Amino acid sequence: MLSRYNAFDIEAALRAAAPEPPFPPAADRAAWAAVRQAIGAHKAADIIAAAERAAATPIPDLPATLWLEFQRAGRREGFEKPRSTRRAMMTQLALAECLEGQGRFLDPLLDVVWAILEESSWSLPAHQPELTDMARHHIDLGVAGTAIDLAELDLLLGAQLDPLVGRRIRWEIDQRCFTPYLLRHDWWWLYNTELRKVNNWTAVCNAGVVGAALYLETDLSRLAEMIARAARSMDDFLSTFDADGGSSEGPGYWSYGFGNYCVFAEQVEWRTAGRIRFMDEPVVRAAAQFPLRTLLGPGISANFSDCDRNISFIPAHLTYLARRLDLPDLMKLARTQPDHRRQDDLHWAIRGICEAWRPDPEPAGAFIPARHDWFPEMMWLFARYDPADPDALVLAAKGGHNQEMHNQNDVGNFIVHVNGETLIPDVGRGRYTRAYFGPERYTFFVNSSRGHSVPRPNGQEQSPGEQHAAALLAHHADAASDGMTLELKAAYPPEADLATLKRTIALHRDAPRGWVEVVDTVGFATQPGQCESVITTFAPVEIGPSAAIIRGEKGSLAVTFDPEVVTARVEVEKDVDLALGAADVNCLIFAYKEPVREGTIRLKIEPR
Numbered sequence: 001m002l003s004r005y006n007a008f009d010i011e012a013a014l015r016a017a018a019p020e021p022p023f024p025p026a027a028d029r030a031a032w033a034a035v036r037q038a039i040g041a042h043k044a045a046d047i048i049a050a051a052e053r054a055a056a057t058p059i060p061d062l063p064a065t066l067w068l069e070f071q072r073a074g075r076r077e078g079f080e081k082p083r084s085t086r087r088a089m090m091t092q093l094a095l096a097e098c099l100e101g102q103g104r105f106l107d108p109l110l111d112v113v114w115a116i117l118e119e120s121s122w123s124l125p126a127h128q129p130e131l132t133d134m135a136r137h138h139i140d141l142g143v144a145g146t147a148i149d150l151a152e153l154d155l156l157l158g159a160q161l162d163p164l165v166g167r168r169i170r171w172e173i174d175q176r177c178f179t180p181y182l183l184r185h186d187w188w189w190l191y192n193t194e195l196r197k198v199n200n201w202t203a204v205c206n207a208g209v210v211g212a213a214l215y216l217e218t219d220l221s222r223l224a225e226m227i228a229r230a231a232r233s234m235d236d237f238l239s240t241f242d243a244d245g246g247s248s249e250g251p252g253y254w255s256y257g258f259g260n261y262c263v264f265a266e267q268v269e270w271r272t273a274g275r276i277r278f279m280d281e282p283v284v285r286a287a288a289q290f291p292l293r294t295l296l297g298p299g300i301s302a303n304f305s306d307c308d309r310n311i312s313f314i315p316a317h318l319t320y321l322a323r324r325l326d327l328p329d330l331m332k333l334a335r336t337q338p339d340h341r342r343q344d345d346l347h348w349a350i351r352g353i354c355e356a357w358r359p360d361p362e363p364a365g366a367f368i369p370a371r372h373d374w375f376p377e378m379m380w381l382f383a384r385y386d387p388a389d390p391d392a393l394v395l396a397a398k399g400g401h402n403q404e405m406h407n408q409n410d411v412g413n414f415i416v417h418v419n420g421e422t423l424i425p426d427v428g429r430g431r432y433t434r435a436y437f438g439p440e441r442y443t444f445f446v447n448s449s450r451g452h453s454v455p456r457p458n459g460q461e462q463s464p465g466e467q468h469a470a471a472l473l474a475h476h477a478d479a480a481s482d483g484m485t486l487e488l489k490a491a492y493p494p495e496a497d498l499a500t501l502k503r504t505i506a507l508h509r510d511a512p513r514g515w516v517e518v519v520d521t522v523g524f525a526t527q528p529g530q531c532e533s534v535i536t537t538f539a540p541v542e543i544g545p546s547a548a549i550i551r552g553e554k555g556s557l558a559v560t561f562d563p564e565v566v567t568a569r570v571e572v573e574k575d576v577d578l579a580l581g582a583a584d585v586n587c588l589i590f591a592y593k594e595p596v597r598e599g600t601i602r603l604k605i606e607p608r
Contacts, residue, residue, distance in 0.1 A: 144208020200257025245286030
């Protein structure tokens with residue numbers, strides 16, 4: 001437990017340590033010449049070109065009316081986009097000045113840093129809808145991210161900027177972060193309570209606020225108290241992972257939350273000269289392997305929960321984990337990742353080009369996942385026909401419950417990936433708005449069971465809440481097949497009139513390419529009823545007499561059904577408001593030809 005680190009022992013560790021800076025200041029031209037050589041001329045030129053564009057771009061305004069758009073209309077983008085642009089400009093200008101060292105980016109950098117310091121709040125309107133009360137500062141993801149970026153900017157370039165800027169950075173971060181962090185114990189993200197459990201916020205907020213203190217706070221007693229509080233809080237964050245390292249928030253928030261945990265752990269270890277080691281907790285090693293175990297194919301992960309279909313991981317984060325925990329497969333994965341949007345954050349951008357966090361240029365081969373991965377507590381199953389073949393059939397399926405972190409009502413949902421395409425996907429996360437996280441959350445198609453490949457008994461959707469859960473009846477994994485059987489009855493309201501609703505889902509490794517089996521067995525409690533088995537897809541669907549064809553760009557899936565038992569139809573959900581942009585979703589629906597008291601729908605899904 002991290003809470004074993006008390007403030008007294010932490011202060012002693014701080015006083016005994018005199019570490020060198022974790023990154024060379026920009027004034028160390030020899031060090032930065034080595035960085036520039038290591039990243040290569042092309043990468044350095046891209047960074048400098050981005051800074052030149054930033055220097056020529058006016059700093060976007062953030063007026064009060066833009067802040068109030070969230071309160072008035074529920075929109076986040078209007079304020080968040082220009083706010084993010086400011087921080088990306090700071091990152092681009094700072095990196096280029098470090099690499100080039102000619103001083104030509106210092107004035108544009110000074111202007112954008114000053115603009116950020118002048119913001120009434122570093123928070124996001126979605127987390128603090130009212131205009132800022134300067135007497136009561138709020139700590140959220142935005143505040144924490146800004147604090148750590150400004151602190152690391154001061155480390156890199158504070159000596160080149162006006163001396164008053166460094167003093168202003170320290171004063172603003174103390175007022176907005178350090179003081180409220182120490183004075184208040186009721187931040188919802190700080191500890192688990194009976195009413196609410198922590199999530200990625202816990203890692204991000206602690207890492208940003210206390211991470212900034214590791215650079216800026218000179219009162220070691222005060223700093224030790226902050227680290228001790230963060231240690232206790234991070235215990236609760238680590239408790240969100242199951243014993244196998246699984247996170248029901250999904251891979252997107254794994255990257256965000258656990259990524260910040262690792263940055264903070266590295267900072268604490270640096271600042272105490274290795275005397276305090278957050279990375280040694282047993283669950284950390286298991287959690288680090290989560291992205292390896294949830295892969296569908298190269299560059300494609302299972303996106304259960306609020307997660308985009310095109311999720312990628314931060315290369316610097318994977319690299320750090322690979323080296324720190326001796327997990328070479330993570331280095332292989334790091335080398336396949338594209339530039340990540342989090343690299344607009346200075347604390348990730350600087351790590352992305354510095355030696356300890358920069359991926360090896362020549363990894364030893366491609367990562368090959370396991371044939372079978374299983375997270376028993378979450379009931380997440382991954383079955384691969386041939387893990388060495390990137391075009392082979394892959395099944396991902398989940399049980400779980402309907403009060404998971406960033407929950408969607410998706411108990412029993414599954415994903416099918418083949419030929420490098422996810423033809424039966426999880427639709428993904430919706431565009432974040434005020435309503436998306438409010439009482440109306442499950443009216444959104446993507447969050448309701450209507451937006452997932454799950455049964456629909458008597459037209460009823462699944463209900464939110466931890467009690468609305470799957471029960472695992474069976475799980476198996478062998479050379480011939482992998483699968484599980486779930487009892488889904490509890491996921492639905494009483495109006496569904498269910499006595500039982502069992503789903504068996506399995507991947508069979510029959511030659512030549514395998515197939516996926518979905519079997520839904522229903523029994524109604526009081527009278528005959530209807531139960532539909534639904535498959536969601538973005539791909540075109542053609543329905544024949546006994547098979548529906550889901551046509552991808554590289555291949556197809558045939559979904560075979562018994563026309564004596566069920567009919568097949570397609571319903572189109574138009575313009576689903578996704579984070580990646582609006583898209584139509586095709587719902588392939590298999591329904592009994594007439595009401596049944598008991599019945600079974602069998603689907604065979606195979607590549608064509």
